[in-house]
Amino acid sequence: MALIELQDVSKLYGFGDATTLALDEVNLSIDKGEFVAVMGPSGCGKSTLMNLIGLLDRPSHGTFRLDNKKVSQLRPNQAAKIRRDTVGFIFQSFNLLPRLTVLENVSLPLVYKGMSERKRLKHASEMLDRVGIQSREYFLPSQLSGGQAQCAAIARALVNGPKLIIADEPTGNLDSESSRLVMELLSDIHKMGNTILFVTHNPELTRYATRVVYMHDGTIIHDEQTAIGSVATTARKVLYTLPTTKEEDDLAGVSTLMKALPSKNTSRKKGRTAVSKPKKNKRTAVSPRKKKS
Amino acid sequence: MAISKGHIRAGVTAVRSAKLRSFWTMLGVIIGVTSVITVVAIGQGIKQQIGGQIHKLGNDLITIRPAQLHGSTGVKNNGVNVLSGLNVTGALTKKDIMSVAQTPGVSASAPLTITTGAVKSDVETYDKGFVIGTSASLASLLNQNIEYGSFLTEDDMGTDAAVLGAGAAEDLFDENVPLGRSFTFHGHEFVVRGIFNRFNTTPLSEQADFNKAIFIPNDVAQSLSNNTAPTYEILARPKDKKQTAKIAAVIQGTLSKNHGGQDNFEVLQGNQNLQSSDGILDLLTRLIAGVAAISLLVGGIGIMNVMLVSVAERTHEIGIRKAIGATDRQILSQFMIEATVLSLTGGIIGIILSLIIDLVLRLTTNLQPVISWQVALLATGVSLLVGVIFGTVPALKAARKDPIDALRSQ
Numbered sequence: 001m002a003l004i005e006l007q008d009v010s011k012l013y014g015f016g017d018a019t020t021l022a023l024d025e026v027n028l029s030i031d032k033g034e035f036v037a038v039m040g041p042s043g044c045g046k047s048t049l050m051n052l053i054g055l056l057d058r059p060s061h062g063t064f065r066l067d068n069k070k071v072s073q074l075r076p077n078q079a080a081k082i083r084r085d086t087v088g089f090i091f092q093s094f095n096l097l098p099r100l101t102v103l104e105n106v107s108l109p110l111v112y113k114g115m116s117e118r119k120r121l122k123h124a125s126e127m128l129d130r131v132g133i134q135s136r137e138y139f140l141p142s143q144l145s146g147g148q149a150q151c152a153a154i155a156r157a158l159v160n161g162p163k164l165i166i167a168d169e170p171t172g173n174l175d176s177e178s179s180r181l182v183m184e185l186l187s188d189i190h191k192m193g194n195t196i197l198f199v200t201h202n203p204e205l206t207r208y209a210t211r212v213v214y215m216h217d218g219t220i221i222h223d224e225q226t227a228i229g230s231v232a233t234t235a236r237k238v239l240y241t242l243p244t245t246k247e248e249d250d251l252a253g254v255s256t257l258m259k260a261l262p263s264k265n266t267s268r269k270k271g272r273t274a275v276s277k278p279k280k281n282k283r284t285a286v287s288p289r290k291k292k293s
Numbered sequence: 294m295a296i297s298k299g300h301i302r303a304g305v306t307a308v309r310s311a312k313l314r315s316f317w318t319m320l321g322v323i324i325g326v327t328s329v330i331t332v333v334a335i336g337q338g339i340k341q342q343i344g345g346q347i348h349k350l351g352n353d354l355i356t357i358r359p360a361q362l363h364g365s366t367g368v369k370n371n372g373v374n375v376l377s378g379l380n381v382t383g384a385l386t387k388k389d390i391m392s393v394a395q396t397p398g399v400s401a402s403a404p405l406t407i408t409t410g411a412v413k414s415d416v417e418t419y420d421k422g423f424v425i426g427t428s429a430s431l432a433s434l435l436n437q438n439i440e441y442g443s444f445l446t447e448d449d450m451g452t453d454a455a456v457l458g459a460g461a462a463e464d465l466f467d468e469n470v471p472l473g474r475s476f477t478f479h480g481h482e483f484v485v486r487g488i489f490n491r492f493n494t495t496p497l498s499e500q501a502d503f504n505k506a507i508f509i510p511n512d513v514a515q516s517l518s519n520n521t522a523p524t525y526e527i528l529a530r531p532k533d534k535k536q537t538a539k540i541a542a543v544i545q546g547t548l549s550k551n552h553g554g555q556d557n558f559e560v561l562q563g564n565q566n567l568q569s570s571d572g573i574l575d576l577l578t579r580l581i582a583g584v585a586a587i588s589l590l591v592g593g594i595g596i597m598n599v600m601l602v603s604v605a606e607r608t609h610e611i612g613i614r615k616a617i618g619a620t621d622r623q624i625l626s627q628f629m630i631e632a633t634v635l636s637l638t639g640g641i642i643g644i645i646l647s648l649i650i651d652l653v654l655r656l657t658t659n660l661q662p663v664i665s666w667q668v669a670l671l672a673t674g675v676s677l678l679v680g681v682i683f684g685t686v687p688a689l690k691a692a693r694k695d696p697i698d699a700l701r702s703q
Contacts, residue, residue, distance in 0.1 A: 051697055054616070056615075056616060056696045056697050056700075057697055076620075076621055077620045077621055077622070080615065080618055080619060080620040080621070081618070081620065083615075083616065083617070083618045084617065084618020084619075085618070089616050089617060091700075095609075095612075095613045095616070095700070096613075097610055097613060097614075099306075099307075099310050108614070108617055109617045109618050111303075112614075112617070112618045112619045112620070112623055113618070156617065157617075160618070
């Protein structure tokens with residue numbers, strides 16, 4: 001039974017002529033226990049997808065089932081409760097509250113659950129032990145190294161026993177050593193049966209994943225299963241066979257990965273000029289329903 | 294969602310983490326609460342002091358004093374005087390004194406006649422007080438004890454005996470108990486018969502200070518001044534308390550006849566004085582307290598502004614809290630509690646400050662402000678209310694933030 005099930009999910013931003021399509025009829029099904037890496041160039045809709053799955057946002061069209069419950073049109077408070085109980089977030093910039101100690105940060109989700117202070121601090125402390133930074137309990141986030149801060153953030157994501165962990169570029173702000181540490185930790189968590197969804201730009205990190213999803217222009221263009229421990233085939237192609245990004249590609253926001261993949265619609269690409277986020281201005285006010293034809 | 298101890302602690306922590314800013318925020322509430330409490334306390338204090346004095350004199354005390362003839366259009370007395378002011382015109386005569394004394398139902402009466410002239414002892418020439426001619430009943434009419442010696446008696450009438458106010462005794466003889474010592478006044482040598490206990494003085498009152506006065510028999514005072522000394526007040530007490538109003542009316546009639554039908558005097562009963570002064574004091578207290586309450590309002594607006602800034606500054610934090618599962622209501626209550634903690638702390642500091650001001654006033658002036666627990670409770674309640682009212686707008690703003698936008702802001 002799929003934990004996450006997206007059916008024709010679209011997300012539109014803005015009104016009238018300024019409408020942009022961030023997600024274009026995405027269909028995605030993720031089973032319990034999968035470790036999914038999401039890759040794609042900036043502005044391809046990865047973050048929008050993460051926000052939708054994490055219930056921070058609602059799809060404009062389509063249905064989204066999380067844990068067999070239809071959650072596509074929840075009210076903010078209901079969404080908050082599901083977020084609290086079933087989703088754990090890990091961010092690129094850690095997002096720990098700077099004025100709270102590590103322990104208090106980790107116990108914060110439990111505060112919103114209404115757990116008593118003693119119980120939640122005990123719980124948080126256990127969780128910090130699990131990620132290996134229990135000795136830093138009473139430190140402030142600013143006193144931690146990047147790797148430790150991300151470990152604390154992971155502990156916070158885990159403290160509620162979520163069914164799903166969403167990590168948006170968890171290693172984006174870390175050096176390679178800390179990255180490895182954080183990824184090993186996520187890998188351990190995965191081995192214990194958790195479902196993890198993470199966004200990355202680094203093809204190397206697909207090594208840890210069981211499945212890699214490539215996105216482009218708001219749609220999923222490639223989806224492959226991969227063995228743990230080896231870089232995904234498509235990603236490896238990017239990594240080893242392609243030259244690094246050229247300057248003009250950089251300006252146009254075209255990544256190496258994009259070039260390596262078969263384009264969705266080549267004719268559209270030709271007309272594109274050097275703007276930083278081409279897809280944002282591309283198709284204005286197009287209803288996703290019309291596109292089906 | 295119930296508000297737990299943890300929520301309040303989080304609010305206190307947030308306030309404490311920005312101590313200086315919190316203080317400036319609270320300042321408006323502190324000033325507001327302090328001024329409201331202090332103003333009301335001073336008003337209450339004066340009321341009680343005057344009330345206490347009237348109570349001591351007794352409700353049944355009838356006061357007869359000269360009045361301005363044309364004063365009938367306005368208020369007859371200026372409200373805060375207990376016994377009388379000396380600034381009134383008209384005069385009470387010897388005949389009036391006799392009439393009051395002989396009115397049926399009057400158990401005791403005493404005139405207060407001011408006699409001018411310098412008083413000399415072997416130590417000092419005394420000019421700070423005045424000499425008052427009176428009768429033997431004065432001490433009992435004023436309910437004032439004699440500390441040393443005794444008051445003038447009926448037998449002392451016509452003799453050169455004197456009783457001193459506590460202050461006059463010290464000033465005139467440089468000692469507290471100058472019993473038996475003498476001073477000269479208009480060529481007569483007076484012997485000190487007794488010393489009064491210290492009279493309570495009343496703030497705002499223009500009343501003569503009896504502590505500085507020298508009391509001599511009324512007939513001696515009259516003869517020394519060739520019957521020109523003005524009697525500025527006659528005090529009388531009825532035998533039966535219940536008859537006070539009736540007897541006051543009788544005195545009014547008799548004196549009116551004495552004055553040929555001209556009412557250039559007034560007859561007041563003890564509680565009449567109290568009522569009018571209470572009314573004016575209440576009005577004044579309310580007025581000033583109202584002005585002070587405006588500063589509470591301004592304080593509330595201050596809290597609102599700082600909370601709005603705080604919400605804007607902490608947008609990212611709100612985003613994080615929402616992402617990890619805080620509902621809108623939980624964010625709302627977080628900021629509401631912060632605003633309430635701010636204003637309530639301000640209110641409590643204000644109460645403490647007004648207690649200190651109260652103490653300072655008691656030590657340095659003759660005011661005796663009374664801080665009632667009702668007023669303190671009211672001030673606390675109002676500051677709580679200010680926090681809730683002015684915390685609502687910023688808290689709502691925080692609660693309604695979109696989590697994605699909030700997370701994106703840095």
